[in-house]
Amino acid sequence: MRRGIEFKKKARIIIVDDNYEHLSGIKELIEIESDFDVVATATSASVAISLIKKYRPEIVLMDINMPEKDGLTAIAEIEKLDLGVRIIALTGYDDPDLIFRAMKIGAKGYILKTMASAQLIYAIDEVAAGKIYLPATLSSRFFEYFQQSFKEETESADDEENLLNYLTQREEEVLDLLTQGITYKGVAQKLFISETTVKTHVNNIFQKLQVNDRTQAVLYALNNGFLNRRKVKIAI
Amino acid sequence: MRRGIEFKKKARIIIVDDNYEHLSGIKELIEIESDFDVVATATSASVAISLIKKYRPEIVLMDINMPEKDGLTAIAEIEKLDLGVRIIALTGYDDPDLIFRAMKIGAKGYILKTMASAQLIYAIDEVAAGKIYLPATLSSRFFEYFQQSFKEETESADDEENLLNYLTQREEEVLDLLTQGITYKGVAQKLFISETTVKTHVNNIFQKLQVNDRTQAVLYALNNGFLNRRKVKIAI
DNA sequence: ACGGGTTTAGACCACCCGGTCTATAAACGG
DNA sequence: CCGTTTATAGACCGGGTGGTCTAAACCCGT
Numbered sequence: 001m002r003r004g005i006e007f008k009k010k011a012r013i014i015i016v017d018d019n020y021e022h023l024s025g026i027k028e029l030i031e032i033e034s035d036f037d038v039v040a041t042a043t044s045a046s047v048a049i050s051l052i053k054k055y056r057p058e059i060v061l062m063d064i065n066m067p068e069k070d071g072l073t074a075i076a077e078i079e080k081l082d083l084g085v086r087i088i089a090l091t092g093y094d095d096p097d098l099i100f101r102a103m104k105i106g107a108k109g110y111i112l113k114t115m116a117s118a119q120l121i122y123a124i125d126e127v128a129a130g131k132i133y134l135p136a137t138l139s140s141r142f143f144e145y146f147q148q149s150f151k152e153e154t155e156s157a158d159d160e161e162n163l164l165n166y167l168t169q170r171e172e173e174v175l176d177l178l179t180q181g182i183t184y185k186g187v188a189q190k191l192f193i194s195e196t197t198v199k200t201h202v203n204n205i206f207q208k209l210q211v212n213d214r215t216q217a218v219l220y221a222l223n224n225g226f227l228n229r230r231k232v233k234i235a236i
Numbered sequence: 237m238r239r240g241i242e243f244k245k246k247a248r249i250i251i252v253d254d255n256y257e258h259l260s261g262i263k264e265l266i267e268i269e270s271d272f273d274v275v276a277t278a279t280s281a282s283v284a285i286s287l288i289k290k291y292r293p294e295i296v297l298m299d300i301n302m303p304e305k306d307g308l309t310a311i312a313e314i315e316k317l318d319l320g321v322r323i324i325a326l327t328g329y330d331d332p333d334l335i336f337r338a339m340k341i342g343a344k345g346y347i348l349k350t351m352a353s354a355q356l357i358y359a360i361d362e363v364a365a366g367k368i369y370l371p372a373t374l375s376s377r378f379f380e381y382f383q384q385s386f387k388e389e390t391e392s393a394d395d396e397e398n399l400l401n402y403l404t405q406r407e408e409e410v411l412d413l414l415t416q417g418i419t420y421k422g423v424a425q426k427l428f429i430s431e432t433t434v435k436t437h438v439n440n441i442f443q444k445l446q447v448n449d450r451t452q453a454v455l456y457a458l459n460n461g462f463l464n465r466r467k468v469k470i471a472i
Numbered sequence: 473a474c475g476g477g478t479t480t481a482g483a484c485c486a487c488c489c490g491g492t493c494t495a496t497a498a499a500c501g502g
Numbered sequence: 503c504c505g506t507t508t509a510t511a512g513a514c515c516g517g518g519t520g521g522t523c524t525a526a527a528c529c530c531g532t
Binding site: 183185206213214 | 522
């Protein structure tokens with residue numbers, strides 16, 4: 001029941017941390033230094049989830065390093081509920097893989113326990129305002145990881161000995177149709193050539209890709225960036 | 237030939253912008269307000285690339301909105317050269333798609349032309365120091381886009397009517413082997429069952445997935461997150 | 473003009489694949 | 503305890519698939 005005019009509605013927060021000392025520390029900090037409303041706290045992910053269902057907070061502060069059900073799976077589950085809860089992840093160290101995974105599954109912020117309390121409040125402020133907040137140092141880490149993973153992807157796609165490069169243009173067309181699950185007859189009709197011609201092309205493709213059947217050819221094509229060629233050129 | 241002690245080696249910069257007014261503006265700004273060394277400027281991407289090959293700068297400021305060869309493809313080409321050049325992208329507006337694509341292909345920073353000159357210098361400083369720099373407002377935009385794209389991906393993977401859910405465990409095993417390009421005979425050997433049993437399973441799979449042949453079944457499996465099921469659970 | 477690569481195409485054959493029908497044993501759920 | 507689901511498997515058959523050989527027409531570069 002919302003009533004009256006709200007200049008700055010007190011966002012409700014739930015804090016989750018298996019370390020009770022730290023949990024109450026953050027709770028006090030928030031209650032004193034900000035005007036957010038800590039409606040509940042939990043020391044385990046499963047308890048947290050039921051509390052979230054009950055209280056429907058705007059913000060959840062979630063420690064990632066917890067025994068049993070870890071914070072990441074907890075975040076994934078909460079996001080799946082689709083309650084509009086905005087989650088801020090919390091850990092002791094700036095592991096880029098952790099940051100990447102947390103942001104990937106939908107965390108709206110990520111801060112380190114070692115950071116100044118003012119930064120925590122600021123992060124909550126930003127996230128409560130609908131933004132996504134990552135401190136500069138962490139976003140730098142994130143992007144390194146992000147770019148690295150894409151670099152590996154494109155390297156494996158066009159790099160070194162990609163047997164797809166040996167295919168002629170016509171063979172690529174045929175392979176393209178094969179990757180759509182079309183039969184020889186269908187390919188022949190689409191390309192306005194005879195079925196035996198298709199077979200010749202396909203056999204050449206098999207030899208060039210060093211595979212034995214159409215399925216393996218399709219898999220090779222898909223795993224080695226056959227579709228990417230166009231994407232890279234058109235869409236980047 | 238590096239010699240002696242360097243407190244702060246003057247990073248060499250090349251600026252690329254099709255608008256000459258703006259180009260010289262930035263050039264002057266950098267020369268006056270910082271101690272970086274603008275070794276060259278270009279008003280087109282193709283010229284820029286030859287200049288980069290020649291001067292091997294540490295930093296490139298690249299305008300994204302250019303006629304002919306646009307900035308994004310230029311960045312992709314420069315990154316492909318693998319010269320260790322660190323590129324900062326530059327545009328007038330904060331289009332999240334542009335930001336995402338620029339960062340994806342390897343830009344080390346992204347700033348708006350409307351931003352204060354101090355921020356430009358700061359960005360160059362950070363990038364020159366090996367970090368990746370995105371202003372808070374842009375990184376917020378980036379993450380919204382990033383999370384959205386992942387959300388769609390997982391939705392399409394496990395969402396609604398995924399015919400893969402109707403498969404029995406045994407059928408999944410068989411399909412899994414099919415997605416590796418193995419023949420009936422091979423599957424029969426791997427699962428220690430007769431070849432005709434495999435055929436029975438496969439036929440059931442075809443009917444459940446509403447496809448006609450193994451290739452289409454494999455494609456359906458791949459496009460509907462067959463591999464993801466495990467990934468989501470194990471790796472998040 | 474000649475040789476090489478590409479695209480086209482035919483013939484023949486073995487066999488894998490996909491469709492259908494039938495059937496048994498185990499497991500599971502009501 | 504009985505019906506359903508699942509896993510197993512045999513038989514049969516037709517057509518699609520893959521292997522091999524041959525060859526003509528074409529473009530391209532030297």
